[in-house]
Amino acid sequence: MTTLTTPAPVVRRRVARTLTYLSLVGASVVVLLPLLVVLLTSLKTERQMADDSGALTLPDSLLNFENYATAFRDGDMLAAFGNTAFILVFAITGTVLIGSMAAYAIDRFTFRFRKLVVALFLVATLVPGVTTQVATFQIVDSFGMFDTLWAPIALYMGTDIVSIYIFLQFVRSIPISLDESARLDGANAFTIYRKIIFPLLKPAIATVVIVKGITVYNDFYIPFLYMPSDDRGVISTSLFRFKGPFGAHWETISAGAVLVILPTLIVFLLLQRFIYNGFMRGATK
Amino acid sequence: MPRTRTTDPSHATEKVARPSAAAPPPPTPRRAPRKVRLWRKLTPWLFLAAPLALLIAFTYAPVANMLAYSFTDWDGVSPELNYTGIDNYIEIFTRPELFRVFFVSGYYLAASAVQIAAALYFATILSFDIRFRNLFKGILFFPYLINGVAIGFVFLYFFQDGGTLDSVLALFGHESDRAWLSTSTSANISLAGVSVWRYMGLNFVLFLGAIQSIPGELYEAAELDGASRWHQFRYIIAPGIRPVLSLSVILSISGSLSVFEIPYIMTGGATGTETFVIQTVKLAFQFNKTGLASAAAVVLLLIILAVTWLQRRLVPDERVDLV
Numbered sequence: 024m025t026t027l028t029t030p031a032p033v034v035r036r037r038v039a040r041t042l043t044y045l046s047l048v049g050a051s052v053v054v055l056l057p058l059l060v061v062l063l064t065s066l067k068t069e070r071q072m073a074d075d076s077g078a079l080t081l082p083d084s085l086l087n088f089e090n091y092a093t094a095f096r097d098g099d100m101l102a103a104f105g106n107t108a109f110i111l112v113f114a115i116t117g118t119v120l121i122g123s124m125a126a127y128a129i130d131r132f133t134f135r136f137r138k139l140v141v142a143l144f145l146v147a148t149l150v151p152g153v154t155t156q157v158a159t160f161q162i163v164d165s166f167g168m169f170d171t172l173w174a175p176i177a178l179y180m181g182t183d184i185v186s187i188y189i190f191l192q193f194v195r196s197i198p199i200s201l202d203e204s205a206r207l208d209g210a211n212a213f214t215i216y217r218k219i220i221f222p223l224l225k226p227a228i229a230t231v232v233i234v235k236g237i238t239v240y241n242d243f244y245i246p247f248l249y250m251p252s253d254d255r256g257v258i259s260t261s262l263f264r265f266k267g268p269f270g271a272h273w274e275t276i277s278a279g280a281v282l283v284i285l286p287t288l289i290v291f292l293l294l295q296r297f298i299y300n301g302f303m304r305g306a307t308k
Numbered sequence: 309m310p311r312t313r314t315t316d317p318s319h320a321t322e323k324v325a326r327p328s329a330a331a332p333p334p335p336t337p338r339r340a341p342r343k344v345r346l347w348r349k350l351t352p353w354l355f356l357a358a359p360l361a362l363l364i365a366f367t368y369a370p371v372a373n374m375l376a377y378s379f380t381d382w383d384g385v386s387p388e389l390n391y392t393g394i395d396n397y398i399e400i401f402t403r404p405e406l407f408r409v410f411f412v413s414g415y416y417l418a419a420s421a422v423q424i425a426a427a428l429y430f431a432t433i434l435s436f437d438i439r440f441r442n443l444f445k446g447i448l449f450f451p452y453l454i455n456g457v458a459i460g461f462v463f464l465y466f467f468q469d470g471g472t473l474d475s476v477l478a479l480f481g482h483e484s485d486r487a488w489l490s491t492s493t494s495a496n497i498s499l500a501g502v503s504v505w506r507y508m509g510l511n512f513v514l515f516l517g518a519i520q521s522i523p524g525e526l527y528e529a530a531e532l533d534g535a536s537r538w539h540q541f542r543y544i545i546a547p548g549i550r551p552v553l554s555l556s557v558i559l560s561i562s563g564s565l566s567v568f569e570i571p572y573i574m575t576g577g578a579t580g581t582e583t584f585v586i587q588t589v590k591l592a593f594q595f596n597k598t599g600l601a602s603a604a605a606v607v608l609l610l611i612i613l614a615v616t617w618l619q620r621r622l623v624p625d626e627r628v629d630l631v
Contacts, residue, residue: 043433043438044438047430047433047438050430050444050447051444051447053505054505057465057505060465060472077478078465078470078472078475079475079479121358121359121362124355124359125355125356127355128351128356134352134353140360143360149616150367150371151566151608151612153568153585154566154585154605154606156605157374157377157588157605158370160384160593161373161384162366162370162373181363181365181367182362182367187359212351240455241453241454241455243457243569248593258457259456259457260457262455263573265461276461276465277465280457280462283455283458284455284458287454287455295446299449302510302513
C-alpha cells in the first residue's frame with residue numbers, strides 16, 4: 024500500500040467535496056425511499072403482503088400489475104380521471120381568459136376607480152382560501168353549484184390572483200406602439216386584445232397553464248368539500264376513499280397512489296424548465 | 309351618469325405611448341360623438357366585468373359574510389339565527405380544547421425552521437459547480453408537485469407498524485415495532501416531518517433562483533480576494549436572497565397556522581394532531597356550528613394579516629407597484 028502525501032488544503036477540500044456529495048445523496052435517499060417502497064408494495068401479491076416479510080423486500084415478480092387493475096376498477100379511477108380532466112379544461116381556460124382580460128384592462132386603460140380595482144385584486148392575495156370556506160360554502164350552495172363539477176371550476180377561476188399578476192407583468196412588456204398602429208388601422212379594443220395582446224402572451228399562458236394545472240390536479244380541499252357524491256370524485260377524493268374499503272390492503276392503496284403520482288412525474292420530466300420558472304414566478308409575485 | 313367633457317382627466321382613455329412621463333399630454337382631438345365616448349368609457353369595464361364579479365363573489369362576499377356569521381349562533385342550515393355579540397370569540401379564547409390546536413402549530417413552525425435551513429443549505433451547494441446538478445435539483449423539488457392524498461398514503465405506510473421506517477431502522481439493528489402515529493408527540497413530529505419532506509423543494513428552488521440572479525462577477529472578485537466559501541455565502545449570497553428569505557418565512561408562518569391536508573388525510577386529526585383548520589372545518593361541516601367556525605376563521609385571518617403586515621414593516625422590499 025502506498026500513501027501519497029498530499030498537502031493539507033487539498034485534503035480539506037476533498038473532504039469537503041465528499042461531504043457535500045454525501046449530503047446530496049442522503050437527501051435524495053430521504054426523498055426517494057418512501058416513494059420507491061410504495062412502488063414495490065404496489066407490485067406485491069396479497070399473499071406476499073400477508074407473510075410479513077417487511078417493507079423493504081422485493082416483490083416476487085416485477086410485472087405483477089394486478090393491484091393496478093383492482094385500484095383502477097374498484098376505485099373508480101377512470102371516472103376520477105375523467106372528472107379531473109373536465110375540471111382542468113374549464114378551470115384553466117377560464118383562468119387564462121379572465122387573467123388576461125383583467126391584465127389588459129388594468130394596464131392599457133386609465134379610468135375612474137382604476138386604483139381601487141387594482142387594490143381589490145392585491146388585497147385578495149392576502150386572504151388564504153382555507154379560512155373563508157365556511158362562508159364560501161353558503162355562496163356556492165346558493166348558486167346551486169353544490170355537488171356539481173362547476174363548484175370547483177368557479178372557485179379555481181375566481182380566486183386565482185397569481186395568474187392575473189403573471190399576465191400583468193407580460194402585458195406591460197408588450198409595447199404600446201403595437202396597439203396604436205392597430206388602432207390607426209381601425210381596430211377596436213376587442214380586436215387589439217384578440218389579435219395582438221393575446222397571441223403575444225403565449226409564454227405567460229404556458230406558465231399559467233402549467234402552474235394552474237398542477238395546482239388543480241393536486242387540490243383536495245375544494246373537491247372534498249363541494250363534491251361529496253361518489254360519482255363526482257376527482258383523483259384526490261377518489262384516492263382518499265381508498266381508505267375505507269381497502270383498509271389494510273396496502274398493495275391496492277399503493278397502486279392507487281402510484282397511478283396518481285405517475286402523470287405528475289411524466290409532466291415534470293417533460294416540462295422541467297417551465298415548471299421551475301412558473302412556480303418561482305408564482306411564489307415571488 | 310353625468311356627461312363629462314372630453315378634457316376631464318377622469319374619463320376613460322386608452323393608454324398612449326409617450327416618449328417620457330414628463331412630456332405634455334397630446335392635444336385632445338376634436339370631440340368624438342357622444343355614443344363613441346360612452347363606448348370608450350365602458351370598454352375597460354367590459355373586460356373587467358367577469359374578473360371582478362368572480363373576485364367579489366368568491367373572495368369579498370365570503371369574508372364579509374364570515375364576519376357577519378361570527379357574531380351569531382347560526383348553524384348554517386336553519387332560517388333562524390340570533391346575534392350573540394362577541395360570545396363566539398370569547399369561547400375560542402377561553403375554552404381550552406378550542407385553544408389547544410394553536411399549540412399543534414408549534415410543531416409545524418419548528419419544522420419550518422428546519423425546512424428553510426435545509427433549503428438554504430442545498431440551494432447554496434447546488435449553485436456551485438456540482439456533478440449531476442439537475443438530477444439532484446429535480447429529486448429535491450419533485451415532492452412539492454405530488455398530490456397531497458398520495459403523499460398522505462405514502463407516509464401512512466412509511467410510519468405504520470413494520471412499515472418503511474421500522475424496516476430501515478431494523479437494517480441498522482434497531483428493532484422497533486412502533487406505531488409512530490399512536491402518541492400525540494410522535495404523531496405530530498412525524499406529520500411535521502412529512503410537511504418538511506413535501507415543501508422543502510419549493511423553498512429550495514426559490515432560494516436557488518435568487519442565488520443564480522446574483523451577478524457572477526461578485527464571486528470571481530471574491531475568489532481573487534481569497535474569500536472562502538463561507539465568506540462568499542456570508543457576504544454575497546445571504547444579502548442577495550434576503551427578500552426571498554423573508555417571503556419564505558412569511559409563507560411558512562401562515563402555512564404553519566393553516567395546516568390542513570396532510571394531518572386530515574393521515575390521522576383525521578386524531579391523537580392530538582388536530583390543527584386549527586381541521587377544527588374549523590369540523591365545527592362548520594360536522595357539528596353545524598357555522599357561527600363559532602366563522603369566528604375561528606376570522607381569528608386565523610386576522611393573525612395571518614397581522615403577520616404579513618409585520619413582515620412588510622420589518623423588511624420593506626422594493627416591490628414593483630402594480631399601478
